[in-house]
Amino acid sequence: MPRVVSERSDAVTALAEVFRTHGFEGTSLSVITAKTKLGKGSLYHFFPGGKDEMAEAVLEEIGRWFEDRVFKPLRDEPDAEAAIEKMFEEVDRYFRSGRRVCLVGAFALGQECDRFERQVRGYFETWVMDLESCLIRAGRNETLARDLSEDAVIGIQGALVLARSIGQSAVFERTLLRLKKRLLERDHP
Amino acid sequence: MPRVVSERSDAVTALAEVFRTHGFEGTSLSVITAKTKLGKGSLYHFFPGGKDEMAEAVLEEIGRWFEDRVFKPLRDEPDAEAAIEKMFEEVDRYFRSGRRVCLVGAFALGQECDRFERQVRGYFETWVMDLESCLIRAGRNETLARDLSEDAVIGIQGALVLARSIGQSAVFERTLLRLKKRLLERDHP
DNA sequence: CACAGTATGTACTAATTGGTACAATTGATC
DNA sequence: GATCAATTGTACCAATTAGTACATACTGTG
Secondary structure, three states: OOOOOOOOOHHHHHHHHHHHHHHHHHHOOOHHHHHHOOOOOHHHHHOOOHHHHHHHHHHHHHHHHHHHHHHHHHOOOHHHHHHHHHHHHHHHHHHHHHHHOOHHHHHHOOHHHHHHHHHHHHHHHHHHHHHHHHHHHHHHHHHHHHHHHHHHHHHHHHHHHHHHHOOHHHHHEEEEEEEEHHOOOOOOO | OOOOOOOOOHHHHHHHHHHHHOOOOOHHHHHHHHHOOOOOOHHHOOOOOOOOHOOOHHHHHHHHHHHHHHHHHHHHHOHHHHHHHHHHHHHHHHHHHHHOOOOHHHHHOHHHHHHOOOHHHHHHHOOOOEEEEHHHHHHHHHHHHHHHHHHHHHHHHHHHHHHHHHOOOHHHHHHHHHHHHHHHOOOOO
């Protein structure tokens, strides 16, 4: 009876979208099978650990994506300011101008924060640290760099909350611009 | 067999804490009865509409709390800067220095955003608007006031996300200070 | 084409879900 | 102390939950 043969990685991508729109607790297996077109057979074959393992796989994929497109450039790109510009571009595209939610942020606000503590903490800690190192590379003094990087990550997460609430992607775009300006402003202590 | 007679308002307070720690979807009736010490009888007597009505009541209570302690002072307090100081004090206390989550913010990131759209949108819109009017009253020009108020509410919400993730209330406190300074800075365009 | 292992749908649990019905108990008021 | 509405525990319901078992079908390798 099996019709199409899928791959685990496709499943992870689909699962990410499901978790993002329904939340962890709101994502029942029936929702998953409906949205991913995968039967229980495939699901438990790919993820014997059930929902927990699915969420872990999703978080891992998200972590890899940000590592490749955002964190690593922040650390390695010789032109520090270009890396920051790139970060904002990638963030804007990834979150679809605020119409898409940050799953890690959503997990952070729920009890998932405990269950997936390692991944959630890792995501935000490396983001702040890598941005900080980039700012130092761009010539900022250390304490200011720490403050600015924390402020930027906080701003992005907060903007996602507010953009969803007020329902305008304008809020998100406006905030990204404001944050970018603050990070790249060279003529200020 | 009923032992103690409770009031609806007590139930709402208990429910708020349950929703905050378990999320809307994660809050099952069994969790509610366990944490609130209220049987199904009382629960459905107070909230015939079930979980939805409970959440609405909680959101209403939160809205009232912020209206009284934060929004109204922002609008009415003659000393605009004092109102802003008070806002940060109340916010810090309410969110227990970042150890407590903003239920409205958490709802905003989930599908509850659609179900309770009115309340979620109302909470954030009035917060931003009232803070904006307060800043104008404090002498800021209109466009800057709009930007600053949006930035502050975003910063608070983002700080809650990050504080939970990294697990330090220090992040929250530091952010509140930074935001307050930004709002009260008089010597800048 | 045969074979192996990987996928997959179906049927089945046992437990939990939100919700209803109702009789019993409470506490304030007369 | 009788009365009555407000409150509450218990028993119950149908639906859904996560998860298991397994026989069957697909697919790449030889």
